[in-house]
Amino acid sequence: MLSGNSRQPVPGTTIFDSVQARKGYALNKMCFSFNSAANRVAFLRDEDGYCARYGLNAQQREAIRSRNVLQLIEAGGNAYYLAKFAGIFSLDIQDIGAQQTSMTKDQFKAMLIAARF
Numbered sequence: 001m002l003s004g005n006s007r008q009p010v011p012g013t014t015i016f017d018s019v020q021a022r023k024g025y026a027l028n029k030m031c032f033s034f035n036s037a038a039n040r041v042a043f044l045r046d047e048d049g050y051c052a053r054y055g056l057n058a059q060q061r062e063a064i065r066s067r068n069v070l071q072l073i074e075a076g077g078n079a080y081y082l083a084k085f086a087g088i089f090s091l092d093i094q095d096i097g098a099q100q101t102s103m104t105k106d107q108f109k110a111m112l113i114a115a116r117f
Helices: 018-023 025-033 037-045 047-054 058-066 069-074 079-088 093-101 105-115
Strands: none
Touching (some): 018 025, 025 047, 037 047, 037 079, 047 058, 069 079, 079 093, 093 105
């Protein structure tokens, strides 16, 4: 039996805990800013400047440039805030799930449908 504070790690999964939350604070704060249409426009106009404004580190900036969700999560990104970033590029949660599972979006959708039955 597991105690309340022990957890079984899932291979290949980055657990969003207090360490990751501190690591990703600037990244998540920036992604939260994308609730504002003006901020989304400002980001698209000058991505590097916008990242600098929020103090993103080199790992986070590279993950932003590559649009790689797994790198963003490893850099401290929280899935809920990263969805705001993905939305700028018209990506939805299925696009993100496809990236996380190394599938195409159509393959990921088919997997979800198959799992329902």
